Amino acid sequence: MIETVKVNKTITVPAERLWSAIANIDGLERWFPVIASCNVVGSGVGAKRILTLTGGGEMIDIIQLIDHQHRRLQYLRTVLPFPVSHYLGTVAVKVAPEGSEICWMVEIDVHKDQRGELLGFLRQALTDGVAGLARELLTSTECVGQELS
Numbered sequence: 001m002i003e004t005v006k007v008n009k010t011i012t013v014p015a016e017r018l019w020s021a022i023a024n025i026d027g028l029e030r031w032f033p034v035i036a037s038c039n040v041v042g043s044g045v046g047a048k049r050i051l052t053l054t055g056g057g058e059m060i061d062i063i064q065l066i067d068h069q070h071r072r073l074q075y076l077r078t079v080l081p082f083p084v085s086h087y088l089g090t091v092a093v094k095v096a097p098e099g100s101e102i103c104w105m106v107e108i109d110v111h112k113d114q115r116g117e118l119l120g121f122l123r124q125a126l127t128d129g130v131a132g133l134a135r136e137l138l139t140s141t142e143c144v145g146q147e148l149s
Contacts, residue, residue: 001109001110001112001115002086002107002108002109003107003108003109003110003115003119004105004106004107005105005106005108005119005122005123005126006103006104006105006106007103007104007105007123007126007127007130008101008102008103008104009101009102009130009131009134010096010098010099010100010101011099011100011101011102011133011134011137011138012098012099012138013099013100013137013138014099014100015071015093015094015095015096015099015100017100017137018093018099018100018102018133018137019068019071019093019100021133021136021137022071022073022091022093022102023066023068023073025040025047025049025063025073025075026038026039026040026049028049028051028129030132030136031129031130031132031133031136032125032128032129032132033054033128033132034053034054034055034125034128035051035052035053035054036052036053036054037051037052038050038051038052039052044063044066045063045064045065045066046062046063047062047063048060048061048062048063049061049062049063049075053081056081057081058079058081059077059079059080059081060077060078060079061075061076061077061078061089062075062076062078063075064076064088070092071092071093071094072090072091072092072093073090073091073092074088074089074090074091075088075089076088076089077089082114082118083110083111083114084108084109084110084118085109085110086107086108086109087106087107087108087109088106088107088108089104089105089106090103090104090105090106090107091103091104091105092105102130102133104126104129104130106122106126108122
């Protein structure tokens with residue numbers, strides 16, 4: 001059964017700056033405490049993002065969509081250390097009165113016996129990652145990373 005986990009946060013930085021950080025698909029270890037390293041192979045749609053986890057294990061994402069006009073990124077997670085048969089992440093950035101809003105949404109297909117635990121873990125990981133991104137943007141003067149075309 002497909003489940004959706006969504007995290008929204010308003011950040012007091014311009015939407016273009018937030019989008020620049022998202023469009024630069026490497027460097028996730030700076031935002032997500034569970035990620036030890038992030039390596040990117042290729043660029044643009046089809047790029048592979050290899051994420052090594054702090055507790056061991058690996059995740060691999062394939063970039064599916066980069067829409068600079070609508071500030072939207074989508075990735076398919078093809079390798080995961082937990083039992084799901086589908087994982088599709090979408091990150092969207094919108095202009096907000098206080099700066100910008102990020103919406104990070106993940107659709108997963110997980111077995112009902114593991115649903116509660118995995119959805120809670122994923123919600124917390126996304127919340128921590130978005131908070132880490134906000135901290136970085138609010139304390140740094142520029143985003144460093146590999147920009148997608």
